[in-house]
Amino acid sequence: MKILVVAASYSANISGLQRHAFNMVRCLLLNPDITAVHLVLAPWQRKMAVSAGLGSDQRLAIHFEEMDRGTVARNLWYYRKLPQLVSRLKPDLVHLTYPMPVDAEAIGCPTVLTLHDLYPYEIPRNFGLHKVLFNRVILQHCLNSVDAIACVSETTMNRLKQYASSKTYQKATRLYNCVEPEPFCATQSPLPGWRGEPxxxxxxxxxxxxxxxxxxxxxxxxxxxxxxxxxxxxxxxxxxxxxxxxxxxxxxxxxxxxxxxxxxxxxxxxxxxxxxxxxxxxxxxxxxxxxxxxxxxxxxxxxxxxxxxxxxxxxxxxxxxxxxxxxxxxxxxxxxxxxxxDNPAKEPVSLPHLSAEVLANEYARLYRGLIPAASIAKSMTRNSSIQLAAPERQSL
CATH class of the missing domain: 3.40.50.2000 (Glycogen Phosphorylase B;)
Structure with a gap:
């Protein structure tokens, strides 16, 4: 399966959206059924991508697509230019890492949306009067356009049921964010002027x-x-x-x-x-x-x-x-x-259901249900000569 992951967003600094995208890519590269991953970012996210340390797996290609940073310009890129990129790369499936306007008919292959929250409805003051209306329109458009919705929690699933139609809700499944213990820790404090204060x-x-x-x-x-x-x-x-x-x-x-x-x-x-x-x-x-x-x-x-x-x-x-x-x-x-x-220090908690190994299989299972069997067979044949390598887990 050849997957195109779209993660271009406004921020040049790491946030939850980008961390989700990078961790999802790591998950996908753990599954041998994933023959190629194309990650789409904005030009101003280049430094972030370098810091992410996604490893040297030859199945991964990162694309920095030319676009303006303004909200309108970015949304027009998703709607007008993304189908052109899909036509050029010919993925089996497109995974949108957050709601964005998409011309699903022009994309021409199955689309999946990661739904993190329903903030435009739950807490409109996050956006302001005019922006919240714009965000609601984009959200509903995307929910209605995609083939499947991967909710990051049961909580988000419940919110979706509250704010979307029953037809839209039927496309949803719970697929947790991937979160694993970070194996690396900085040796110097990132806090300016820190001298050991609590x-x-x-x-x-x-x-x-x-x-x-x-x-x-x-x-x-x-x-x-x-x-x-x-x-x-x-x-x-x-x-x-x-x-x-x-x-x-x-x-x-x-x-x-x-x-x-x-x-x-x-x-x-x-x-x-x-x-x-x-x-x-x-x-x-x-x-x-x-x-x-x-x-x-x-x-x-x-x-x-x-x-x-x-x-x-x-x-x-x-x-x-x-x-x-x-x-x-x-x-x-x-x-x-x-x-x-006043409580004693805690021991690290084990949360295996959020591990990359578990979620890699869940992503692949979701994709298989959307991609026609003939496309999967063709993709596997086309990439049979690729040697699969586990992605190196580095710092973001």
Whole structure:
């Protein structure tokens, strides 16, 4: 099977979308039925791709397609230029790593969409009035156009059933994100000026659903009440977004500019350093589609404090300190953090159902059900001379 994976997006720094795409490619290359993988990225994602270290498997080809970075221009590229790329590369199937406008008829082969969440409906303030309407149109168009929808969790499956037609929902299946223990860790701190101070960690984009202002207020409460050491830092790792100005203003007003550190674009080894050195990982999201940082933190042996929402329960049940965020959310979150810090250190948790080996087979099973048998046989014959090699697992 020859698979085209489309992952070109706005960000030049690594985020959950790109990490999903890179991990999915690693999964696919583990399966001998996958004879070729073509990964499509934008020109500004070249550095990110180099850092991903996808290995030297000869079945993988990475394409940096020329496109403008603006929203309209990128969406026009997906709709108009992607079919041309498909015609040239002749894959057996196209896998879209997030919702984008597609001319399915012009593509001419089966299409799969990874659905991470239903944020345009669940939390419209992530986008703003005009952008949320645009995102809803794109989302519904893509859901209706593709042949199959791979939801990253049961939580996302349930949301899809709520916001899509029954016909669309029938195309959906649950196919978890691939998340494995990171075997490499940076030897130097990625935190500027770090001198061994304790720190709390949150991995979150600057979006409304991540609830970063609440986390900052709870952190400040702990400092003011002397429930944590005055030298303690709060480290927030994630790309900037609609909430950045609000977050920075809050930090400034509370005089926390020396205590709160914002980072983005970390390589996987650097992120692993942060997980391994943190006192606790704190994630007070309002809603999520999967909960990647929860899984990564558990695999790294971190203590985790998180909001009690379905996505976090699905991936971290029995392993996390769950907080119900109600009217007294700031006090409750601060109390939960303090209680977690009093607990002993955690051991890494094993989550084999999220492993590349398991998911490689699930991807292949999904693809086989969509690609005509004749196409699979032709693809296997055409690539029978290729020697299959397990992809090298390196840092992102």
């Amino acid at each position: 720190f709390l960690l949150s991995v979150a984009q600057h979006r409304r659903n991540k609830n970063i202002p609440l986390l900052i207020r709870a952190f400040d409460r702990l400092l003011q009440q002397k429930q944590i050491q005055p030298s303690t830092k709060l480290v927030v790792i994630g790309i900037k977004g609609p909430e950045t100005h609000l977050i920075e203003t809050l930090v400034s007003r509370r005089g926390l500019h020396k205590s709160v550190i914002f980072l983005e674009g970390l390589e996987e080894m650097e992120l692993q350093w942060c997980y391994s050195r943190s006192e606790a990982v704190v994630l007070p999201s309002v809603t999520e589609g999967f909960g990647l940082p929860v899984v990564e933190a558990l695999l790294a042996g971190c203590r985790v404090v998180c909001s009690d929402i379905p996505a976090f329960r699905e991936v971290g049940d029995r392993h996390c300190e769950f907080i119900e965020l109600r009217e007294d959310a700031e006090e409750t979150l601060a109390r939960g953090i303090r209680a977690t810090l």
